[in-house]
Amino acid sequence: MGRVAIIGVGQSAFVRGYPGSIRELAFEAFREAMEDAKLEVKDIDASIVASAPEYDRQRSPAGVIAEYLGLIPQPTCYVETVCSSSTTGVIMAYSMIKAGLYDTVAVIGFQKMSEISSMEVQERMGRGADIQWESPFGTMMPAYYAMYARAYMAAHGLTLEDLAAVRVKAATYGQINDKAVYRKPVTMEDFANPESRLAGPVASPLRVGDCCANADGSSCIILASEERAKAVCEKPVWILGVGSASEAVNMTGRPDLAKGLRVAIEAASKAYKMAGVGPKDIDVAEVHDCFTIAEIMAYENLGFAKPGEGKELIRAKETYKEGSIPVNVDGGLLSKGHPIGATGGSQVRTIVLQLRGEAGPMQVKDPEIGLVHNIGGVGLYGNVIIMGR
Amino acid sequence: MGKEKVEDTRFSRFGVVSFTALTKVNDFVDYLEQGKLMGTRCKVCGKVFFPPRADCYSCLSSDMEWSEVKGKGKLLSFTKLSYAPVGFEGELPYTLGLWDFGDYKVFGWVSKEIPEEELEVGMEMVPRVVKLSDDRLLYEFVKA
Numbered sequence: 001m002g003r004v005a006i007i008g009v010g011q012s013a014f015v016r017g018y019p020g021s022i023r024e025l026a027f028e029a030f031r032e033a034m035e036d037a038k039l040e041v042k043d044i045d046a047s048i049v050a051s052a053p054e055y056d057r058q059r060s061p062a063g064v065i066a067e068y069l070g071l072i073p074q075p076t077c078y079v080e081t082v083c084s085s086s087t088t089g090v091i092m093a094y095s096m097i098k099a100g101l102y103d104t105v106a107v108i109g110f111q112k113m114s115e116i117s118s119m120e121v122q123e124r125m126g127r128g129a130d131i132q133w134e135s136p137f138g139t140m141m142p143a144y145y146a147m148y149a150r151a152y153m154a155a156h157g158l159t160l161e162d163l164a165a166v167r168v169k170a171a172t173y174g175q176i177n178d179k180a181v182y183r184k185p186v187t188m189e190d191f192a193n194p195e196s197r198l199a200g201p202v203a204s205p206l207r208v209g210d211c212c213a214n215a216d217g218s219s220c221i222i223l224a225s226e227e228r229a230k231a232v233c234e235k236p237v238w239i240l241g242v243g244s245a246s247e248a249v250n251m252t253g254r255p256d257l258a259k260g261l262r263v264a265i266e267a268a269s270k271a272y273k274m275a276g277v278g279p280k281d282i283d284v285a286e287v288h289d290c291f292t293i294a295e296i297m298a299y300e301n302l303g304f305a306k307p308g309e310g311k312e313l314i315r316a317k318e319t320y321k322e323g324s325i326p327v328n329v330d331g332g333l334l335s336k337g338h339p340i341g342a343t344g345g346s347q348v349r350t351i352v353l354q355l356r357g358e359a360g361p362m363q364v365k366d367p368e369i370g371l372v373h374n375i376g377g378v379g380l381y382g383n384v385i386i387m388g389r
Numbered sequence: 390m391g392k393e394k395v396e397d398t399r400f401s402r403f404g405v406v407s408f409t410a411l412t413k414v415n416d417f418v419d420y421l422e423q424g425k426l427m428g429t430r431c432k433v434c435g436k437v438f439f440p441p442r443a444d445c446y447s448c449l450s451s452d453m454e455w456s457e458v459k460g461k462g463k464l465l466s467f468t469k470l471s472y473a474p475v476g477f478e479g480e481l482p483y484t485l486g487l488w489d490f491g492d493y494k495v496f497g498w499v500s501k502e503i504p505e506e507e508l509e510v511g512m513e514m515v516p517r518v519v520k521l522s523d524d525r526l527l528y529e530f531v532k533a
């Protein structure tokens with residue numbers, strides 16, 4: 001059975017308040033991926049569209065977007081795992097090609113978070129978890145990650161400075177990523193100064209600066225069979241391993257919070273096994289840093305650090321571009337912004353560009369194997385994808 | 390004439406804002422009214438659930454009995470919120486917590502009587518039912 005490659009990647013700029021409709025937003029990433037792959041629309045056998053539907057006004061957006069992109073009458077469908085929707089789409093496309101059903105599949109992730117009013121966003125926030133048993137207490141996403149952060153601080157001596165250091169790293173690269181929504185530098189002093197906006201409390205111990213920004217954006221990943229990829233692509237990036245997992249929505253069903261996210265551990269172990277590689281073989285990684293604590297947990301759950309020792313990686317700057325395991329050197333969700341349905345595709349794009357040596361000022365030195373860790377909800381869903389040249 | 394349909398909306402009284410009106414475990418609210426916090430236990434395999442469930446995924450039975458949350462819970466984590474979703478703004482600031490009871494865990498509010506500085510991961514606490522305005526019911530935790 002042949003391999004599956006990524007032959008084209010695209011991403012819109014991630015912005016606040018995109019001045020267009022969702023189909024136009026999707027077109028931006030699609031055009032870039034098609035130009036990258038040097039394909040025509042007739043070459044795409046099927047498409048998969050991903051977003052988080054609570055932010056959409058359009059019902060069943062797949063058909064609408066497929067039509068706008070010129071991808072009819074080819075089959076299309078919609079897929080959703082909240083913030084990990086587009087990597088779920090990539091894994092589905094991988095499976096369809098592997099099964100021999102199609103040769104070339106486009107995965108289009110998008111989110112126009114500004115599609116609905118901020119009041120509507122506030123209302124949906126409360127329904128982001130278990131609406132029967134947790135939402136009646138007034139929960140929100142930052143509160144859940146804050147509970148993980150607190151457990152880490154109590155169990156492993158993680159400090160507020162460690163969390164701030166993750167944001168400082170993200171901002172280092174956000175400044176050189178012209179597709180990022182947050183381009184400003186961030187320093188440790190920004191967190192130490194109580195007057196600073198970034199130091200303001202959100203859900204203790206997390207502060208404004210520990211949280212990623214909402215954004216509008218789109219991403220597009222084009223996958224192809226080995227035969228197809230070799231015929232049309234000079235630098236195919238091969239999918240070496242994929243893994244996915246699910247978890248209890250309610251916090252009462254979670255194992256020890258100080259061990260991070262079980263979905264990430266599960267998904268990573270499957271992906272490593274399938275790829276036949278281990279954490280030490282990864283040269284560059286994109287992890288789901290929706291909050292600073294999430295990146296520290298990812299270091300451990302992916303095996304870059306031992307349990308409880310994730311903080312040591314950021315203290316030693318090992319996850320900077322020059323370090324032993326560069327992580328989120330495109331600014332991550334913290335600086336790039338987090339347009340939910342587009343995020344996973346954007347992470348995949350970054351790794352593909354890195355492996356091709358086309359990441360510009362963000363380029364890591366000669367990486368051979370890259371990894372994407374994309375989480376849906378508060379560790380409700382987890383996808384890990386390992387890629388190689 | 391058809392039978393008159395009686396609507397059971399007891400669960401819509403649970404919490405500051407309830408997003409669910411009807412569940413097979415609506416009696417949970419009646420127990421709260423009596424000052425009791427209840428989970429369920431599967432009568433077939435003995436598995437204990439909190440929050441309560443009508444069905445057991447372990448043995449696929451729906452033969453459940455109520456079981457009270459008793460004793461002290463160990464505080465696993467907590468967070469004090471400075472922002473809130475719609476409908477909760479008037480409650481700010483409030484603190485969410487997670488407690489370990491051995492066989493199960495409970496998610497809920499930390500009593501506003503306890504300042505955040507006095508909270509510590511690992512401390513023992515006990516639940517109590519709170520009656521909110523507008524005939525609503527919730528539970529929170531106080532020091533054991």
Ligand SMILES: [Zn+2]
Nearest residue numbers: 431434445448
């Ligand atoms: Zn049972």
